[in-house]
Amino acid sequence: MSLLSIEELSVTIGAHRVLDRVSLRVAPGEVLALVGESGSGKSMTSLAVMGLLPEGARCEGRIRFEGQELTALSEDRMCALRGDRLGMIFQEPMTALDPLMRIGDQVAETLRLHRKMPRAAALAVARERLDRVGLGAERFALSLYPHELSGGQRQRVAIAGAIAAGPKLLIADEPTTALDVVTQAGVLDLLSGLVRDEGMGLILITHDLAVAARMAGRVAVMQSGKIVEEGPTERVLGAPEHPYTTALIAASVLPEGLPARVAPKAEPLLSVTGVRRSYALPRRRIFGPAERVTAVDGVSLSLAEGEAVGLVGSSGCGKSTLTRAILGLDRIEAGEIRLAGTRVWPGMANPARAPMQVVFQDPFGSFDPRRRVADLVAEPFHLTGRPSDWRSRVEVALSDVGLPAEAAGRYIHEFSGGQRQRIAIARALIARPRLIVLDEAVSALDVQVRAQVLALLGRLREKQGLAYLFISHDLGVVRAVTERCLVMDAGRIVEEGPTAALFDAPRHPVTQALVRAVPRLPEADGLAASAGGFAPPDPRRIFVESRKEQA
Amino acid sequence: MGRYLLTRSLILLASLLAASLVVFLAIEVVPGDPARTMLGMNATPETVAALNAQLGLNMPGWQRYLHWIAGFATGDMGMSYTYRVPVAGLIAERLKLSLPLTAIALVLTTAIALPAGLIAAAGRGRATDTAVMGIAQIGIAVPNFWFAMILVLVLALKLHLFPAGGFPGWSHPAAAFQALVLPAVALALPQGAILARVLRSALIETMGQDYIRTARARGRSRTGALVAHALRNALIPVLTILGMQFAVLLAGAIVIENVFALPGLGRLIFQALSQRDLIVVESAVMLLVVAVIAVSFVTDIAYALVDPRLRRPA
Incomplete structure (x- = not known):
């Protein structure tokens, strides 16, 4: 019964x-x-x-x-x-x-x-x-x-x-x-x-x-x-x-990822050297030194022009702190961050910020609900000054992300989650950046919308030669869109390498644990291979696979 | 909690210092010369200067400020220009009426607001909600002196349940308390209505939170979740308003004091102001400031008692 x-x-x-x-x-x-x-x-x-x-x-x-x-x-x-x-x-x-x-x-x-x-x-x-x-x-x-x-x-x-x-x-x-x-x-x-x-x-x-x-x-x-x-x-x-x-x-089923590239010898677009940031814990006593927790502990990384790099790690590993520092939103205690040769810090000049834009996770919370899309997309112009042709540039940015020009006159609540994330990407594109930081940018999206947004990111990169720093806890997504990947744990980079190789043969225990924890579609490879025609794989084999997974 | 108390206490001291400066400077720029007012228009300049010297008004400003603050802190607030009695005694006499009146009015305000807000929020959108909020709207709209006069007409003059006015003093506690009931009701009605509306909207907002849904999934009824979870979470805005109402009631009762012929603090300040008895105004206003800051300190402590995130930050 x-x-x-x-x-x-x-x-x-x-x-x-x-x-x-x-x-x-x-x-x-x-x-x-x-x-x-x-x-x-x-x-x-x-x-x-x-x-x-x-x-x-x-x-x-x-x-x-x-x-x-x-x-x-x-x-x-x-x-x-x-x-x-x-x-x-x-x-x-x-x-x-x-x-x-x-x-x-x-x-x-x-x-x-x-x-x-x-x-x-x-x-x-x-x-x-x-x-x-x-x-x-x-x-x-x-x-x-x-x-x-x-x-x-x-x-x-x-x-x-x-x-x-x-x-x-x-x-x-x-x-x-x-x-x-x-x-x-x-x-x-x-x-x-x-x-x-x-x-x-x-x-x-x-x-x-x-x-x-x-x-x-x-x-x-x-x-x-x-x-x-x-x-x-x-x-x-x-x-x-x-x-x-x-x-x-x-x-x-996400694509298997991009081939690793030989890093160009030229000066990197973004370089992070020995960055350290700690926070004071709430005091337990009124006097005496406050305990501190080190969120980012001597992290160095670099990102070349046009390169797509992933940064993965579980909650609390220091990804967010590092991201805020790279965006120049938070001060650092030691080390140095440079974007195209210019030092990145909270007091940096606005025009110097323009080459780096960001897309955040929450497509609902990251827009002012009382402003029209045209004004939302044009926001980064406050860094450089609004050019006279800003309206046509908003339209170009919207069409780049696959939205009609008439979207500019509407309000954000009229759009779905996936469309909002496209608008967020349009907002990042408008200042013609060289690097886009994607902070869990597709984590809140449905799988189909996610696939569309990932495809869009791939196309934009090809067309405009953008570099991506892709921060996520979703290894599948990181694998699909990045060439190189860094694994972070307890404030340090513990492993680094070409994305596919890193996930296929993880060496550090933290990476191994992350890879193991990812739930997989049974026979994902078979499905990916047949994604065009969709020949269903043998159900008995899948059954065996999924039992193995559970064991 | 210790750290929270320490920062709140430092804020308390800093606000007191800043407020005392503002009060002092405001009194400085008020037009009108106390000595001239006391002596009348025919006084010779020499007499005025002599009186000013006697009152200490010819000293430099900063000396007078320090003198005043030191006196205020030790209870020596000087002599009233018009009554020629110590200001401290004058204020203390009035506080004996105003503090109990405020306390009774605050208790009544809460007693009106708590059930009204809960009933309205529990029956949100239904007839009970509309009825309770309609009455609250009337309570806010009706001027309290008019309501006070109706109370006097019906309960005092017709039914003789309460005296129509005056205050016999605390040597007759029962009579004194009885004299304060009608004024307290008149003061509490509009404040209770305001607080009921605040509580209702805070409750309704809280009822939309995820944890209310969790509580419902555990088997709490709507009303059960309202009382067990929403009420406590809705208390913060209610405490804020209640703290502000204390200040309004303590000094803002002047109209009601007039209707009931009560010798309260509001009337004292009003009379002193019209007679240019600035030394009384200065200390009375400062006392109100101290009271308001003390209440907001107490409100801060109450926040921490309600909300563990303030006393034990993660």
Whole structure:
């Protein structure tokens, strides 16, 4: 008997139908992956199961959970189920916990609500649950607050809270999207362990097919509110029937990367020599020296004209600090950074900054919502002074990134995430830079949009001879677009070399761990080779591969 | 926490110093010569100069500033020009009324705002929300002296539940308290209405946060999440407004003091100002400044008690 069965579920918000006759089943101990692009209705489906749809949403169809019809239950009965039989964790671990409540109390909340346990008893169980998710008592006291934990640790607290009462079904909505690969691997291992040990059903919502392939026995593919394809993972990913699934797989398989180039002898475009930067930790005592943490510890690197270099490392390795220093946004304590011979520092002259532009991760937060796209794209002109032909240059930059000229008169909220990132690239291009720093620039994008943006970056580079410094925790992306790669750990560069060689034969343990943590699509090579014609590889082989992966 | 307290205390001292300078300079540039006002228009220049010397007004500015600050700190604020009694005693007498009145009004403000804000936010967009916020809107719009007069008419003159005005002094505690009830209600109504609106919008914003969704997924009902998670997170803006309301109530009660014929601090400052009794104005205003800065210090401490990110930065 299935644990959860959704039949013909439709959800309408206003005049918009966000879910269209969705049917799904999950058995106890089964992992179902729900994949598809943003806005395809994955999250809406899970919120419908939880009974947490936004106000004003109308819901038709049947959702049966353990033999009960959920759509007919009162709000009180749903509250009794949520957290107890049905658990859910969300995408953004940084904001998913109450900042003013101790983590022990947040995990214990589920037990106090459903088991009516007194606080002390609930905290004792919370302790055990936190141990289970890998947050042991010696380092992670129940009295810590969320701000004292990293993103991956917070996600573990959220998981501990969701499983505290031993739910029969856990819904995980993009639980690792905001995490780096190493942390992601840890959280995924934890989830598979819980499914195995506790016999839970798990619905894993993800846009990452490799994660789905690694975790799930069955996959359901969603597009514009409909399930377009569903079946065993190896069948759906190995021999997709629906064109959308095929396209999704094609976009997930990144090209194998660029050939390494012989570095030209000429003076490098960007040179970083022995850079050091440390921060004071919050004082524990009022007097006495403050402890300091060294975020970047004697880093040197160089980047030639027209070269694409990757910088990878897990969260907290010092990438961000180094990036800020290279951009001349933050002072450094030792060493020197030069861009085309000019020293880079926070007080450098504006025109000297123009050769280096940046594209950040967040396509939603990095634009002023009250200004038109024309003004947003023209922003870098404040470095050099706005030329008289700035409007036509904005149009050229927009057309370079594949947007129509009329986009200039619109506001940023009118664009999708991928379009916004194109606008960010147009903004970087307008000052005719020689180097673009891409700081996790495609990490927030859906696979198909990501593939388009990566292709665009490749074309621009060919056409304009740009150099890229590509900072990312996504090794696949770095492999696809860079020739040379640097691996950073604990403030130092630990390994460096041609990208393909580095990832195929990593020597340093940190690089090895990073490469190992990357979830892979089974038979990715076969798919890449056939990306044009799409001959599906032998499903049996994929099955074997994916089991090997899990072992 | 220790570090937080230390920086807050340093900020407190610096603000006090800056504020005292501003108060002193402002009084310096106010037109009107106290000695001339005290002696009348017919006084000879020699008499005026003699009186100025006696009052210490012929000393250089910085000496008078230091003298004033030292006196203020030790409770010797000089003699009132018009009443010829110590300023400190004059102010202390008025504080005996104004401080309790402010305290009662603040308690009432919170007592109005907390349930009203919670009820409105819990029923957001529904009839209860509209009704509570409608009443709050009226509470803000109605001038408090008018509301005060209605209170006097109904509760004092018709029903004889409270006195219509005057203050018997604290030698009769029950009567004194009774005399303060109507003025405190009149003061608290608009402030409570403002605070209720602030609380409602802070709660509604907080209810949109991810951690509320997490709490709902753990099985909290909407109202449960509102009380268990949203309320505490919404307290910071409420504390800010409450701190500002203390200052408004302490010195801004002058209209209500007039309606109820209460000898409060507001009326003292107003009278002193019209009589050019600048020595009283100076010290009374400085006292208000001290009170406001002290309250904002207390508010800062309250922030840290509410928010662990302030007392234990990561």
